[in-house]
Amino acid sequence: MSQTGYIIIAISIVVILVALFTISFVAYVKTPAPAGCEAGKGPNCENCEIASCRFYASAEERAAKKRQEETMAGKE
Amino acid sequence: MEYVISFILAIISYMVIDNVILARYFGICSFIGVGNKIKSSIGMGLAVFFVTMMAALVCWPLYNFILVPAGMEYMETIVFILVIASLVQMVGFFIKKKSMSLYKTLGIYLPLITTNCAVLGVAESNMAFDFGRSMANALGTSLGFVLVIFIFACIRVKLEGSNLPKAFKGVPIALIVAGLMAIVFMGLGGMINLGTWGLI
Amino acid sequence: MDQKPSKLKVFLDPLCKANPLFVMILGTCPALAVTTSLESAIGMGLLFTFVVFCSNLIISLLRKVIPEEVRTPCYIVVIATFVTVVKLLSSTFLPELYSSLGVFVSLLVVNCIVLGRAEAFASQNTVVDSMLDGLGNGLGYTWAIAAIALVREVLGTGTLTFGKVFTFIPKFTLPILSGYSGSDFSMAIPLFKSSAGGFLVLGIALAIIAAVNNEKERKAKEKARAEKAAAAAAAKGGNN
Numbered sequence: 423m424s425q426t427g428y429i430i431i432a433i434s435i436v437v438i439l440v441a442l443f444t445i446s447f448v449a450y451v452k453t454p455a456p457a458g459c460e461a462g463k464g465p466n467c468e469n470c471e472i473a474s475c476r477f478y479a480s481a482e483e484r485a486a487k488k489r490q491e492e493t494m495a496g497k498e
Numbered sequence: 499m500e501y502v503i504s505f506i507l508a509i510i511s512y513m514v515i516d517n518v519i520l521a522r523y524f525g526i527c528s529f530i531g532v533g534n535k536i537k538s539s540i541g542m543g544l545a546v547f548f549v550t551m552m553a554a555l556v557c558w559p560l561y562n563f564i565l566v567p568a569g570m571e572y573m574e575t576i577v578f579i580l581v582i583a584s585l586v587q588m589v590g591f592f593i594k595k596k597s598m599s600l601y602k603t604l605g606i607y608l609p610l611i612t613t614n615c616a617v618l619g620v621a622e623s624n625m626a627f628d629f630g631r632s633m634a635n636a637l638g639t640s641l642g643f644v645l646v647i648f649i650f651a652c653i654r655v656k657l658e659g660s661n662l663p664k665a666f667k668g669v670p671i672a673l674i675v676a677g678l679m680a681i682v683f684m685g686l687g688g689m690i691n692l693g694t695w696g697l698i
Numbered sequence: 699m700d701q702k703p704s705k706l707k708v709f710l711d712p713l714c715k716a717n718p719l720f721v722m723i724l725g726t727c728p729a730l731a732v733t734t735s736l737e738s739a740i741g742m743g744l745l746f747t748f749v750v751f752c753s754n755l756i757i758s759l760l761r762k763v764i765p766e767e768v769r770t771p772c773y774i775v776v777i778a779t780f781v782t783v784v785k786l787l788s789s790t791f792l793p794e795l796y797s798s799l800g801v802f803v804s805l806l807v808v809n810c811i812v813l814g815r816a817e818a819f820a821s822q823n824t825v826v827d828s829m830l831d832g833l834g835n836g837l838g839y840t841w842a843i844a845a846i847a848l849v850r851e852v853l854g855t856g857t858l859t860f861g862k863v864f865t866f867i868p869k870f871t872l873p874i875l876s877g878y879s880g881s882d883f884s885m886a887i888p889l890f891k892s893s894a895g896g897f898l899v900l901g902i903a904l905a906i907i908a909a910v911n912n913e914k915e916r917k918a919k920e921k922a923r924a925e926k927a928a929a930a931a932a933a934k935g936g937n938n
Binding site: 428431432435436439440442443446447449450453454455456 | 577588591595609
């Protein structure tokens with residue numbers, strides 16, 4: 423096959439995969455989670471510190487929260 | 499018979515000797531982040547197990563039957579990450595729709611697994627192997643991940659009540675515990691010599 | 699609303715105050731895997747800098763075009779493209795570096811820092827700010843993993859070797875704990891070359907940083923308390 427053919431195959435593979443990913447991503451996000459286990463609220467989220475999670479607060483926010491808790495405790 | 503034995507030995511070797519977290523450094527972010535809940539560590543481990551197996555099953559034929567004949571090996575990274583990400587989203591979609599209990603145990607961890615190095619790392623390292631060896635790699639690696647993350651959560655439960663120096667609280671002591679675990683697992687190093695089974 | 703941080707702050711913050719590895723504790727996988735030698739750590743850091751700089755640049759250019767619902771897929775595609783570019787470039791021009799990093803060049807795709815910067819910064823800020831942020835994060839990560847690699851290589855092998863990965867500089871070895879000519883003297887601890895040593899070094903480094911931060915906080919608190927007491931005393935004196 424010619425060089426152009428390979429380039430067309432490569433581009434079409436990427437386009438197909440991106441379309442597949444986008445469709446499944448949108449389908450996943452649009453589907454409501456079963457009651458009681460929404461992400462960010464579940465019982466498992468309290469102790470989890472996986473920073474790559476979209477629902478995980480950034481380090482600055484966590485530090486601010488911690489400081490707030492400390493000042494609250496200090497007032498008491 | 500010999501093939502079966504070497505398959506099982508390869509699984510054990512990838513699981514404990516060449517452990518995914520402690521010797522190959524994949525998936526440390528989720529390993530440290532999952533914290534001290536034994537239940538959530540099992541959920542995370544199962545989700546990684548499931549996605550790793552599926553990704554290995556899909557990526558190996560995709561690479562060997564489509565990308566290699568077309569001479570497009572350079573596209574492996576972009577193809578694999580897209581395949582893994584779409585697989586994760588599709589499975590998450592079905593679990594979300596069909597089964598609430600399954601979603602509770604492992605569904606919430608699924609979106610995190612797109613960015614887990616273990617899944618992509620296994621898929622990438624499988625490219626040098628034949629199909630049987632790549633399946634052994636995927637199975638052993640994911641079982642090793644479940645094993646180590648479970649042991650680690652148990653240790654961290656005990657660490658909660660211990661009197662640590664303030665500076666070591668949280669991630670530093672977790673890393674040091676992981677280092678000690680790595681020394682323990684290093685001791686298993688001479689158990690299986692893959693060379694004698696023609697696996698290297 | 700809160701005011702925009704200055705350009706200098708955007709660039710300098712990730713270098714020390716918000717260092718991606720030492721403060722945010724992100725990107726630990728490559729930080730442990732490639733730090734057995736100083737040179738490959740620096741090489742990894744530079745490749746990482748390139749990827750995060752370019753992906754930040756492209757994503758901030760496209761930030762008004764990308765629809766909100768499908769942003770994660772778009773970011774992953776952009777990042778994967780640049781990782782492929784880096785892979786091809788490094789395997790052509792620096793094959794020794796490429797083979798010493800192995801699969802971890804491809805694993806830049808799933809690096810938490812790259813995706814995190816795209817989501818948290820580049821999708822909301824101007825192009826120049828995003829470029830500076832990418833450069834700052836890349837260089838901050840580079841010096842962090844270079845520091846870990848320095849400790850691990852010196853303690854693990856007793857020497858510092860240059861020219862093995864970057865073949866364009868002449869090869870030479872600095873004897874530090876061992877390797878002096880004509881003697882078998884060596885104080886190297888091979889444990890630090892293995893994975894366990896990596897975990898221990900990173901854990902102790904994070905503990906030292908936490909200790910310094912705790913000390914700073916304590917001093918700031920004491921200072922505030924002393925000021926408060928002085929102000930109260932002055933007020934009392936004024937009343938009398």
